[in-house]
Amino acid sequence: xxxxxxxxxxxxxxxxxxxxxxxxxxxxxxxxxxxxxxxxxxxxxxxxxxxxxxxxxxxxxxxxxxxxxxxxxxxxxxxxxxxxxxx
Amino acid sequence: xxxxxxxxxxxxxxxxxxxxxxxxxxxxxxxxxxxxxxxxxxxxxxxxxxxxxxxxxxxxxxxxxxxxxxxxxxxxxxxxxxxxxxxxxxxxxxxxxxxxxxxxxxxxxxxxxxxxxxxxxxxxxxxxxxxxxxxxxxxxxxxxxxxxxxxxxxxxxxxxxxxxxxxxxxxxxxxxxxxxxxxxxxxxxxxxxxxxxxxxxxxxxxxxxxxxxxxxxxxxxxxxxxxxxxxxxxxxxxxxxxxxxxxxxxxxxxxxxxxxxxxxxxxxxxxxxxxxxxxxxxxxxxxxxxxxxxxxxxxxxxxxxxxxxxxxxxxxxxxxxxxxxxxxxxxxxxxxxxxxxxxxxxxxxxxxxxxxxxxxxxxxxxxxxxxxxxxxxxxxxxxxxxxxxxxxx
Numbered sequence: 001x002x003x004x005x006x007x008x009x010x011x012x013x014x015x016x017x018x019x020x021x022x023x024x025x026x027x028x029x030x031x032x033x034x035x036x037x038x039x040x041x042x043x044x045x046x047x048x049x050x051x052x053x054x055x056x057x058x059x060x061x062x063x064x065x066x067x068x069x070x071x072x073x074x075x076x077x078x079x080x081x082x083x084x085x086x087x
Numbered sequence: 088x089x090x091x092x093x094x095x096x097x098x099x100x101x102x103x104x105x106x107x108x109x110x111x112x113x114x115x116x117x118x119x120x121x122x123x124x125x126x127x128x129x130x131x132x133x134x135x136x137x138x139x140x141x142x143x144x145x146x147x148x149x150x151x152x153x154x155x156x157x158x159x160x161x162x163x164x165x166x167x168x169x170x171x172x173x174x175x176x177x178x179x180x181x182x183x184x185x186x187x188x189x190x191x192x193x194x195x196x197x198x199x200x201x202x203x204x205x206x207x208x209x210x211x212x213x214x215x216x217x218x219x220x221x222x223x224x225x226x227x228x229x230x231x232x233x234x235x236x237x238x239x240x241x242x243x244x245x246x247x248x249x250x251x252x253x254x255x256x257x258x259x260x261x262x263x264x265x266x267x268x269x270x271x272x273x274x275x276x277x278x279x280x281x282x283x284x285x286x287x288x289x290x291x292x293x294x295x296x297x298x299x300x301x302x303x304x305x306x307x308x309x310x311x312x313x314x315x316x317x318x319x320x321x322x323x324x325x326x327x328x329x330x331x332x333x334x335x336x337x338x339x340x341x342x343x344x345x346x347x348x349x350x351x352x353x354x355x356x357x358x359x360x361x362x363x364x365x366x367x368x369x370x371x372x373x374x375x376x377x378x379x380x381x382x383x384x385x386x387x388x389x390x391x392x393x394x395x396x397x398x399x400x401x402x403x404x405x406x407x408x409x410x411x412x413x414x415x416x417x418x419x420x421x422x423x424x425x426x427x428x429x430x431x432x433x434x435x436x437x438x439x440x441x442x443x444x445x446x447x448x449x450x451x452x453x454x455x456x457x458x459x460x461x462x463x464x465x466x467x468x469x470x471x472x473x474x475x476x477x478x479x480x
Contacts, residue, residue, distance in 0.1 A: 003301060003304055003305060003308065004282075004283070005184040005245050005282060005308060005312070006182070006183040006184035006185070006245070006282075006283065006293055006294060007182070007183070007293065007294050007295050007297055007305055008282075008283045008291050008292065008293050008295070009291060009292040009293075009295040010290075010291060011290050011291075011292075013292075013295070014295070014296065
């Protein structure tokens, strides 16, 4: 790795940072009452919730998820729960 | 062509000749005239530049940071409290390696409120990663602005430059200056070619997150750039002299130092007063000289050590102090001479705080004092009978 003057970074250079390490709780996507509205996907500040609205199935990427719980808070049908991280 | 003009106007003319794309500033005495002149030039269509009015110096510094990051040549000017308000952004500009040029008009800092000249403001931001050049007169102030962009934008350097100029003493004084020929400036100062700049075509982040694993390396790279800038400052001064026919740059200037027993070290407009005293005292047969520090950062330790190698006594005379310690320039001069065997005795004098006049008699008194022995941190011309009585336990 060569450092650039002024700490200039190209897009994506922070992607190896495992921000999921900071998590103390994680979302559990039950995928039972899900209506496929995609609010959880759109509200995630890390962009780490992905899924298929037609299949009404969503999941999170544990590598980046910081466990903020916004997905749980925005879910209109309470289909997401937060669980304690045990590491 | 020579013309009599106000120091602020000379600076505004120099900035205009450098064709900055963007100027942002907040008015504060005694910097105001510089940016007023520039605003008129923009309004009258003499200068094709974006002039951004802001709500504070913090805003002004942030605007020029953004402009420089986008690849523009930028300018700002401030003083005193304004410079202190810029402080947080100054560190960011340097850390992002943006070649911003500002004029720091030197003024005392509050409290008590005082709008007159000393150098406490720029001295207090000496560790921010900015190159600092101190102007002795209005010609210096003018020429240093043009040289500043060349130094800052050099890819071996890529650090911001602060041209420091004594408030009122220079900014508001009318004196003859040699005008800058636009064609020569264009030849001397090519358009700025940034290493990186912000553009939607190729997105980048500047001054990004650097953890304990690499932060030190970024700071070390700035230290190296600072050290490289010493040679660039000399090189640029010589090229300026070739094109414009006058040498107004460089790291230090020696005035009658060669055979001097007593050397007075100073920065800024005070050097002119000291030179007058040197001339007068030389006529009386006293071997005195003057060493001007033009570049305070990077600190020219090697050059100063060499210049002072034959001196017996050195008096550092400055318009600032590090309260609770000694005065900053004296501390730097002492530190660079410390390992020298048989080096001169260094004394430290604080003069002219808050715009107190510094007559030639004060300089003469300093020479008398160091010739009788070394002295630590002496405040000259104090009205001791006005001082509060000592508080007893």
